[in-house]
Amino acid sequence: MKPPYFAVIFTSILTEETQNYNEMAMEMERLARKQEGFLEMETARNDIGITISYWKSLSSIEKWKKNFAHAKAQELGKEKWYQSYRVRICKVEKEYDFKR
C-alpha cells in the first residue's frame, strides 16, 4: 500500500466474560473486509489485543464506525467483553519493508 492512507489502531483488554467474543470478532473482520475503502487488517493478542485496520480515507473509517452491525457489536463490547480499549486514528505517512 502506498502512503498516504489511514490506520485505526484498536488496543483492548478483555474482561473474563469471553462468551461469543471470538465469533463476533471474526464476524466483524469479515464485514470490515467488505467495506468500501478497506485495505487490510492485522491482529495479535497476548495480555493486550492489538487490531489495526487500514483504510483509504477518513470517510471510509467514519462509515465503518457507524455501520449498523458494527455499532451493535461496539455496544456489546462495552457491556460485556472489554475491560478497556483505546482507538487511535492515524495517517500513515511512510512505510518500508523487509523480506528475506
Next chain:
Amino acid sequence: MKPPYFAVIFTSILTEETQNYNEMAMEMERLARKQEGFLEMETARNDIGITISYWKSLSSIEKWKKNFAHAKAQELGKEKWYQSYRVRICKVEKEYDFKR
C-alpha cells in the same frame, strides 16, 4: 496522550531461528523507553507480531532508528530473526478510549 503525536507500527513474522530474540526485544524496549520523545510502547504476538511505539515527534523516531545499539539489533534481525517485517510511520490525529 493528546494528539497529534506519532506512532511507529512494526509488524513482523519470525524465522525459526529464535535464539536470543526475546532477550534482544526486551533490551530494545528498555532502551527505547529511555529515548528522548518516547511516549509509550504496546506489543502482542500470535502468528504475526505487532509492536507499536509512540513518540512526540518524527525527529525522535529518526534518532531512535539511528541509535547505535538499535541499528545493530536491526542488522541482527535481518540476518537471523525476521522472515519479513514492515514499518509504518504514522501521525496519530485523534484518539478516544473506554474504561469500565
